[in-house]
Every structure is written in structure tokens, then in C-alpha cells.
Amino acid sequence: MQPAVFRRDPFWNTRVESFFVQALMPPETAAALDAVRDEIEAIAPGAFLRAPTHRLHVSVHVFASPREDFDKQAFWAAAEAPALAALDEYCTGAKAFAWHFQRLQAAELAVIALAAPDEHALGLRRLLSERVKRPAGLRPPYAEIHCTLLRYAAPEKLPADFAARIAALPCSVHAHIATLELLGGEVYPSLQTRTLKSYRLDQA
Numbered sequence: 074m075q076p077a078v079f080r081r082d083p084f085w086n087t088r089v090e091s092f093f094v095q096a097l098m099p100p101e102t103a104a105a106l107d108a109v110r111d112e113i114e115a116i117a118p119g120a121f122l123r124a125p126t127h128r129l130h131v132s133v134h135v136f137a138s139p140r141e142d143f144d145k146q147a148f149w150a151a152a153e154a155p156a157l158a159a160l161d162e163y164c165t166g167a168k169a170f171a172w173h174f175q176r177l178q179a180a181e182l183a184v185i186a187l188a189a190p191d192e193h194a195l196g197l198r199r200l201l202s203e204r205v206k207r208p209a210g211l212r213p214p215y216a217e218i219h220c221t222l223l224r225y226a227a228p229e230k231l232p233a234d235f236a237a238r239i240a241a242l243p244c245s246v247h248a249h250i251a252t253l254e255l256l257g258g259e260v261y262p263s264l265q266t267r268t269l270k271s272y273r274l275d276q277a
Contacts, residue, residue: 079228082182084261089139091258098129102248120230121223139261159204164272170250179239188218
């Protein structure tokens with residue numbers, strides 16, 4: 074379902090705390106997604122916020138989102154040990170992820186590239202959700218594998234048929250993910266982070 078309205082992301086370039094597992098896009102994948110971003114920007118010049126190419130990523134699992142308001146330091150003090158144990162367990166001998174971004178969507182706050190479902194990544198999400206319980210009442214983590222391409226700076230500049238035009242743009246970009254990082258987010262969206270631990274996946 075397409076959103077009824079597009080909005081500027083209020084958290085853009087703000088200092089907000091978060092904790093998550095992230096996969097940065099490899100250089101060749103980031104370059105291909107950059108070309109897609111150029112096509113999108115051509116539809117409505119000046120309407121978008123564009124993160125640096127080297128920061129394009131997929132949030133594989135979010136423990137504490139920048140959009141959520143609770144005591145994240147207290148939460149992470151209790152959650153860090155089981156999160157690390159689960160990641161150590163999963164990533165030992167785990168195969169590298171292979172994603173294929175093949176669809177674009179104009180969401181409420183951003184244009185995203187969606188990949189086909191990946192049982193390995195979804196399995197990791199299930200494990201982390203089981204081992205690290207988030208505070209009651211929070212929205213469950215999203216299920217899809219997506220990479221945010223552009224956020225809206227001036228949504229009023231978007232044409233009336235923007236969602237349809239985005240959905241019609243071709244997208245076929247592959248990503249071979251051999252590294253996962255457990256990060257603490259400092260400036261959204263991953264413009265500034267601190268690495269808590271990095272994991273190499275098996276490329277065989």
C-alpha cells in the first residue's frame with residue numbers, strides 16, 4: 074500500500090541513539106544503487122536528502138530504533154551480552170548473504186530498494202528477536218530486506234504520480250554481504266556510528 078502523504082524525515086542528521094546490526098553495501102553494489110538514485114533524483118530535483126554512497130546499508134536487525142523513546146542505555150546494558158552471544162553463535166560458520174534488490178517503493182519518508190526474501194537474514198532476525206526482548210509496546214522490527222536510497226527533503230516538490238513512477242523504474246542490483254557489524258548509532262541515518270563488534274561470514 075502506498076502512503077497517503079510523503080513527509081520529510083524529522084530525524085535526518087540529528088544526534089539520536091540506536092543499536093542495530095548493519096550490512097554496508099559493497100562498493101560495486103553501492104555504485105549500482107547510486108545510479109538508481111540518480112534516476113530517482115531526476116524525477117524531482119531538489120526534493121531529496123542523499124546520504125553518502127559509502128553509507129548505503131541494510132539494517133539487518135534493530136534492537137533500539139532512533140525513532141523510539143525509551144531508556145536505551147539501560148536497555149542496552151542488559152541486552153548487549155545476549156546480543157553478542159547470539160551473533161557469535163549465528164555468525165560462526167554462517168554463509169555470506171546474497172541479496173537481489175529488484176523493486177523500488179516510495180514509502181512515507183523515503184524511497185527504498187527491496188530485495189527478495191532471504192531465509193538466512195530472516196533466520197538471524199528471528200534468533201535475535203528471541204534472545205533479546207525489546208520493551209513491551211514497541212513496534213516489531215520490519216520483516217523485509219531493504220536499503221533506503223533517498224529520504225525526502227521537500228516532499229511538496231514530488232509529482233502527483235511519484236509513487237507510480239518509482240514503482241515503474243527498473244532495479245536489479247545484487248549484493249554479496251560477507252561482513253555484519255553490530256553498531257551504536259549516533260547521527261541518523263548511520264551518518265555517524267560506533268562499531269561494537271564486526272563479524273565475517275563464510276564466503277565459501
